[in-house]
Every structure is written in C-alpha cells, then in structure tokens.
Amino acid sequence: MNYKEKLNELLLMTVRQNASDLHIGVGRRPSIRVDSVLIPIEKETVLTKEDAEGLVLALLTEEQKERFLKLKQLDFSYNYEDKARFRVNVFIQRGYMAVALRVIFSQIKTIDELNLPPITHDFAKIKQGFVLVVGPAGHGKSTTLAAIVDEINHTKTDHIITVEDPIEYLFSQDRCIVSQREVGQDTLSFHDALRAILRQDPDVIMVGEMRDSETIATAMTAAETGHLVFSTLHTNSASQTIDRIIDSFPPEQQGQVTSQLASTLVAIVSQRLIPRLGGGRIPAAEIMLTNPAIKNLIRERKIYQIDLVIETSMQEGMMSLNRSLVNLVKKHEISLEEAESHSLNPSELRLLLERS
Secondary structure, three states: OOHHHHHHHHHHHHHHOOOOEEEEOOOOOOEEEEOOEEEEOOOOOOOOHHHHHHHHHOOOOHHHHHHHHHHOEEEEEEEEOOOEEEEEEEEEEOOEEEEEEEEEEOOOOOOOOOOOOOOHHHHOOOOOEEEEEEOOOOOOHHHHHHHHHHHHHHHOOOEEEEEEOOOOOOOOOOOOEEEEEEEOOOEOOHHHHHHHHHHHOOOEEEEOOOOOHHHHHHHHHHHHOOOEEEEEEOOOOHHHHHHHHHHOOOHHHHHHHHHHHHHHEEEEEEEEEEEOOOOOEEEEEEEEEOOHHHHHHHHOOOHHHHHHHHHOOHHHOOEOHHHHHHHHHHOOOOOHHHHHHHOOOHHHHHHHHHHO
16 A cells, blocks of 8 residues: 555545544544544545554654654644645554544634634734633634634734644734744743743734643733733633633642733633534634623632623623523524533523523
C-alpha cells in the first residue's frame, strides 16, 4: 500500500463528508465523525499494525517522527494541499500507533455564519479585559474564538498575538498585524510565550488554552495592564469556570486571584454544539457578562449565586444555557431530546418549556 496516497484519500473523504474528525487505529476501519456521530468508513478494510503505522508516519516529518518516538505522543497541525488543515494528535495505544485528526477548514466563518448570539460581536469591540470561551472538547471553542479575533482583524487596527498548540486557523492579515506563535515550534510553552508577550507590543492576545495556574496568572496580568485577552477552558458553565480558575491556585494566592479575576473578567461564553434537526450542528450558549453584581459575587466567593444572576439579567444580554436550548427547541432547530441531553438541569429546562 502507498500510505501517503491512502492518507490523502482518507483526508479528502473526511473533508468531502463534512466530517469534524478522522480516527485511524489498529483493529478497526478508519472512522469519521459527522454531526457528533462516529462512523466507520465501510469501504475501508480493518487496519493492521503495519497499516496504522504507515498512515501515522506518512503524516510526520523526520523531526516530528523523532519527537513522537521519544515522547509517545505529539500534537501538531497538518496542511492537506489547499483544502483544509488538521489539528493532529498521534499517540500510542496498547503498543500500536494511532492518530486523531480534527478538521480546521481554511476559511474562518463569521460570528453570524456560526449562528452565535449577536452579543458576541460586542466582544470584538472591547478595549481591555479577559474573555473566556468554555465548554466540552469538540464543541467549537476554537472556532468561536477565531470568529471574534477575525472580526477584530477586519474592523480595528491592532496587533493581535496568538499562542496556540498547535496553530489552528490561519488569519489573513487585514487591518491588523497578526502574529501567530505555535508552542513547540515558535516558543517552548504557553507560559514562556506569555511571559515575553508584553514586550511585543500586543493589543489583543489569544491563548489557545489555559492549562496551568502560571498561564492563567500571566493572562490575567496582561488583561489588567490594558490588553484584551481571549482564551478557552474545558469547563461546563460560567460558575464552574470561575471556581476552576480560583481553585487552580494554592490557598495563600486565592484571595489575590479572586480580586484580580473580578476586576479583569469581562465575559464567559459556555457553548455546546447540538445536532440540528435539518442536519449539521448549531450552538447553544450560556452568556455571562460581569456586571457589578457578578463582580461582587466573585469577590465574596459566592460563585454558586452567579447562575441566578445570569437567569435574571436577560435584559443586559446574559443568557442561561437552558434559555438558549429552549429558544432552539421553540424554533424547531433541535429536538427536545437533544436539548435535555445537553442541559445541566433538564427538569428546569422542561419547566421553562412549559411556561414559554
């Protein structure tokens, strides 16, 4: 088998089927994920150890191969001609090589094309502060951030610096200067990149993911010193995000971090991509904006009361996840079953539907 040709064939099929992911591993057919459902490619044969190894190594440069064999796993991005980019993780499972590839389409969709809440446009107009997009893996956090940052690129004259692992969307510079740095290739770590970033004259900073307390602390300091900072976290709600950030620091630092977070945090968007009745996926989003009440609750560590403030502040642009799900059900965009399965409080969801 010519593994490079077979790899390109699988990548092309993934793009043409509008799939989000391609999985390759020993003992199963190559599989694609379409609208959240993992589907084996029927015309493909079950992969042997040699097949999986050949397809994995066809993705790697010699330098990447050396690092992979040493580290047993590797993150990087991969360009497939001019059709698409992939975020790639190669890894070892039960002694065999395997790979998961996430599709990153070359064109960055706009906020409106992604069906994001209209208030998302406001995040591109902010001068300084800390904006987080959170949610489970595979629910469009990076795509949402790219849409916001690209809107800044087309509407303001700023210096945008991104720190990513790996670089996902490639920005075409318009009115802004856009500097994109990849961890491992352009910088040693998120923390190293952020520590130097304030000497690079940024206006807008996008951190692909906040993985440790050092990165979080540096990002908050950047927001505090007059910059607009965007990042993501794998959390399920705004209140859980705030708890996670504070709890990632030792007890003796939590007082300072709480105060810093209350003063820098502008908004948290917690999103889910829900299978649409007509095919495809559509986002449901909780929107938290830090008004004086929320800032006060953060300072007093009464995070458990934030959900109530979100629910009662719709006139300010806030939105609970259940309200967002109810709206999508009423518009016949998603089924009740899907809404319930993605809700953090299904009984409240049913109550809201009965009242609406």
